[in-house]
């Protein structure tokens with residue numbers, strides 16, 4: 001079947017192609033619906049809630065409206081969404097005196113990269129910006145993130161540069177610089193990156209090159225990897241079907257078979273998390289599930305927040321010696337690193353590690369190629 005070409009692109013479409021051309025072909029060109037995962041549902045719901053809230057604040061000329069926000073969460077929202085939403089409205093204050101702003105601002109550009117209507121037939125590249133406003137000469141752009149991980153720093157990647165470029169063309173042509181602020185909703189933490197005029201140069205050309213590669217692709221080969229658990233179409237994927245079938249995958253003898261086995265293992269690892277999240281949700285609503293002689297359901301555990309100082313003094317008072325007590329307070333490099341980061345004394349990590357004995361070990365696992 002000939003593959004149809006697209007007439008409209010967006011950054012998320014380009015991103016999907018880069019993650020897996022086969023997923024792009026199925027979802028975008030053939031319209032196969034993606035099975036949504038928990039992260040997608042949470043992100044979508046929060047974006048809608050926040051946009052409604054911001055529009056209300058702007059229209060009412062208020063900086064907060066906790067009473068409205070409290071009653072705004074949908075009844076069917078998950079506990080996760082409710083918790084994140086509550087954290088958001090309790091900490092968010094609308095910057096005062098906004099004159100130029102946009103909430104879920106839809107931007108579109110034609111084939112010559114000139115602004116046009118979002119719904120116009122000539123709209124070739126589209127983007128939606130979560131929230132932006134002007135502060136003097138500075139355009140501020142906020143992107144709501146529901147990720148579970150907050151990076152230490154933010155790169156000026158193509159997605160951020162595309163947002164910056166698009167906004168400068170349409171909404172803030174006089175802004176000297178663009179401040180992109182990623183707001184991590186789960187933790188009320190923000191990461192910022194400042195885009196200067198040179199960062200916006202050449203953005204349409206880069207996007208056009210990427211589109212050209214997509215349009216010239218004849219094969220749309222599947223590329224199994226860390227995205228397999230999130231693509232939402234593994235049931236339509238030949239790589240998955242192939243990986244699951246041959247018996248030699250269970251006992252690989254050649255490199256080719258080993259690659260198939262690794263592909264299967266990676267997919268199972270990624271999917272396990274998703275599957276467990278959905279099953280947990282089901283169990284919470286409908287109760288435990290029996291599988292043969294096993295039961296899948298809640299298991300209660302008690303965890304203790306042990307204070308090292310209190311534990312030490314209790315044990316010393318009970319007659320143990322320091323030599324017996326210290327080894328009980330096991331410390332990991334990760335904990336030490338986290339603790340020092342909280343104290344803003346990461347500089348002490350190296351010094352502390354020099355006093356420790358190092359055990360060199362090896363494990364075989366997946367890692368990103370460039371790490």
Ligand code: SF4
Pocket residue numbers: 019020022023222223224225227228231232233234237238239240
């Ligand atoms: S399962 Fe992996 S290889 Fe297959 S379509 Fe999804 S991302 Fe691509």
